Amino acid sequence: xxxxxxxxxxxxxxxxxxxxxxxxxxxxxxxxxxxxxxxxxxxxxxxxxxxxxxxxxxxxxxxxxxxxxxxxxxxxxxxxxxxxxxxxxxxxxxxxxxxxxxxxxxxxxxxxxxxxxxxxxxxxxxxxxxxxxxxxxxxxxxxxxxxxxxxxxxxxxxxxxxxxxxxxxxxxxxxxxxxxxxxxxxxxxxxxxxxxxxxxxxxxxxxxxxxxxxxxxxxxxxxxxxxxxxxxxxxxxxxxxxxxxxxxxxxxxxxxxxxxxxxxxxxxxxxxxxxxxxxxxxxxxxxxxxxxxxxxxxxxxxxxxxxxxxxxxxxxxxxxxxxxxxxxxxxxxxxxxxxxxxxxxxxxxxxxxxxxxxxxxxxxxxxxxxxxxxxxxxxx
Ligand code: AMP
Numbered sequence: 001x002x003x004x005x006x007x008x009x010x011x012x013x014x015x016x017x018x019x020x021x022x023x024x025x026x027x028x029x030x031x032x033x034x035x036x037x038x039x040x041x042x043x044x045x046x047x048x049x050x051x052x053x054x055x056x057x058x059x060x061x062x063x064x065x066x067x068x069x070x071x072x073x074x075x076x077x078x079x080x081x082x083x084x085x086x087x088x089x090x091x092x093x094x095x096x097x098x099x100x101x102x103x104x105x106x107x108x109x110x111x112x113x114x115x116x117x118x119x120x121x122x123x124x125x126x127x128x129x130x131x132x133x134x135x136x137x138x139x140x141x142x143x144x145x146x147x148x149x150x151x152x153x154x155x156x157x158x159x160x161x162x163x164x165x166x167x168x169x170x171x172x173x174x175x176x177x178x179x180x181x182x183x184x185x186x187x188x189x190x191x192x193x194x195x196x197x198x199x200x201x202x203x204x205x206x207x208x209x210x211x212x213x214x215x216x217x218x219x220x221x222x223x224x225x226x227x228x229x230x231x232x233x234x235x236x237x238x239x240x241x242x243x244x245x246x247x248x249x250x251x252x253x254x255x256x257x258x259x260x261x262x263x264x265x266x267x268x269x270x271x272x273x274x275x276x277x278x279x280x281x282x283x284x285x286x287x288x289x290x291x292x293x294x295x296x297x298x299x300x301x302x303x304x305x306x307x308x309x310x311x312x313x314x315x316x317x318x319x320x321x322x323x324x325x326x327x328x329x330x331x332x333x334x335x336x337x338x339x340x341x342x343x344x345x346x347x348x349x350x351x352x353x354x355x356x357x358x359x360x361x362x363x364x365x366x367x368x369x370x371x372x373x374x375x376x377x378x379x380x
Contacts, residue, residue, distance in 0.1 A: 008201070008268060009156035009164065009378050012054060014133065016155055020059035022128040023347070026051060026157065027144045029136040029358060030066035030084050030097075038083070041345055044136070045051065045087055047358055051133045051157035052092045065098040065144055096123050101345030107143050115147030133157025135164075136337065136359035138374030145205055146377040154378055159358065164375065166355045167366050172348065175299035176202055179331075181291065181322060183208025184305025186338065187231050190372070191238075193304075196368040198243045199369035203298075205246045205285040205291050207307035207318060214239065215246055215272055223253065225281075243282065246294065248272070248286025250309065252315060263313045281315040282308025288321035295325040304336030310343050319343045327352035336363040 019215065028048045033040045042217070048064070055062045062260055085097045096269040101107040104112025118125050130148035137145055138160065148154060156164070170178075180201045182190060187210035197204060206214060209226035216222050217236040239245060251270055256277030258265015269284050283291070288307070295301055303326060307318030320343070324332045327349045335341050335353050338360025344350050357363040 002118075009161065009375060010154070011161060012051070012157065014153045014155065015153050016129045017129075017153070019129075022060050022268070023121070023125055024055050024060045024062055024129045024131060025122075025127040025148060025152075026055070026062060026064045026131045027134045027137075028146075029066045029134040030064070030081070030088070030146075031068055033138065033287070033321070034083075034105050038346055039087055040041045041342075041349075043345070043356075044358055045084070045091055047380040048133050048157070048160050049092055049227055050187060051131060051159060052095050054158065055131070056092065056094055060129075061096075062092075062094065063096045063098060063122075063127070065101055065118070065122070066134070067102045067107065068100045068126070069102075071083075071100060071109065072101050074101065075099075075103045079103070081226070083376075099203065101142075101144050108140075110141050110146060111142045112147075115151070116142045118144060119148050119151050127274065128153060130154040130373055131157045133159045134374070135160050135357070136362050138359070138372045141361040141373045145374040147229050149377040150380065156375075156378055157312075158372075162355075163357060163359065163363070164366070164379075166334060167357065167363055170300060170302060170332075171200065171367055171370065175332060177298045178300040179203045179294055179298040179302075180207065181205045181207070181295070181301065181303040182305050183210065183307045183319075185209040185226060187213045187235065188228050190364065191234055193364045193368040194238060197302075198238070198241070198245075201244075201302075203244045203246060203294055205294060207248055207287065207291070207322075209243065209309075211248050211283075212280055218247075220272045221274055222280060223276055224256070225253075225279050226272055237262070243278040246290065247282045248287040249290065250286040251280040252282040252284050252317070253278045253280045254314075255335050260309050260315070263314075281312070282310075283318035284316070285321075288318050291322060295331070298329060298331040300334075301326055301331045302334045302336060303331060303340050303365070304360060305336065306339045308344055320347055322347050323347055334363075336360055
């Protein structure tokens with residue numbers, strides 16, 4: 001990983017000039033979670049308020065746009081932004097919200113026609129400026145992210161700036177020891193970031209479903225736990241490189257007749273070897289304590305990915321222990337979005353973190369590559 005800082009972006013002050021009466025398109029990430037037909041966490045909407053209010057206070061007409069779920073390029077009432085619009089009107093009166101960008105296949109396909117439709121006003125009057133405040137999708141070359149910056153005066157919003165500042169400083173000049181904790185299901189998604197992180201962190205802790213491909217590469221039996229056989233060689237090479245990686249020493253596993261989320265089967269603590277048919281679904285208590293010790297000694301901690309299938313309370317202890325350790329440590333703590341941010345929010349620990357990123361995939365890609373398509377578009 002290069003130790004160069006992430007290049008600066010143009011801020012709102014520098015690019016947009018006088019805003020009175022100007023129409024500004026703001027790309028937001030309002031892809032909020034729903035439960036029982038209501039918004040269960042509006043953090044992503046609240047996170048955009050500094051930008052929206054700054055523009056409103058200067059007399060701009062503010063039109064926000066977002067994707068919402070995966071409607072597959074056609075209108076689908078299930079993914080309408082109506083609920084979001086109500087919440088946006090409550091939190092930022094005066095801000096308009098366009099319909100779900102992904103109702104048009106040109107959004108994910110980055111079609112020039114859809115870019116033109118957007119900057120021409122998306123059915124309204126043409127826009128005079130563009131702001132990207134959607135960090136969570138800035139790793140995607142989607143029309144609303146990479147299209148407008150080449151055509152309109154454009155700037156980074158406050159949320160985007162803050163994400164880049166925190167993650168960029170963590171990447172280039174962290175206080176040490178710098179510890180990264182990675183979990184989640186797929187190791188193949190994270191090989192790039194593991195290799196990049198290993199050149200900058202002092203210690204890497206690996207839990208979640210991805211630890212089993214590593215344990216198998218060390219020769220342990222992993223039963224029916226998640227495993228990506230085609231990643232075995234890569235995992236072995238990473239382990240043989242001498243990097244300071246801590247893998248689980250004990251596992252919480254489910255018997256062959258059990259199902260995740262169904263409260264069936266037997267749950268047992270075991271060491272690193274898992275019998276045939278059993279599934280490793282969480283780090284064990286010994287590992288949770290060991291990870292906690294390393295987190296307490298750290299000065300910077302980055303965490304992405306749950307330690308187990310935390311959606312099932314029988315396998316949530318490891319994820320909760322890591323959340324608590326991050327809340328308790330004096331280190332500068334960054335939660336890299338996604339499921340880890342959801343777990344931290346669920347147990348009420350978000351206020352104890354120094355930074356909870358609004359982008360899981362985006363924060364990993366920024367740490368790995370040092371730049372994102374959305375940022376490159378803004379700088380050009
Ligand atoms: P990711 O999107 O790669 O961060 O993966 C998140 C998902 O990984 C969550 O839905 C977890 O339930 C799942 N997960 C975590 N640990 C395990 C495990 N040991 N076995 C299977 N799935 C897991």
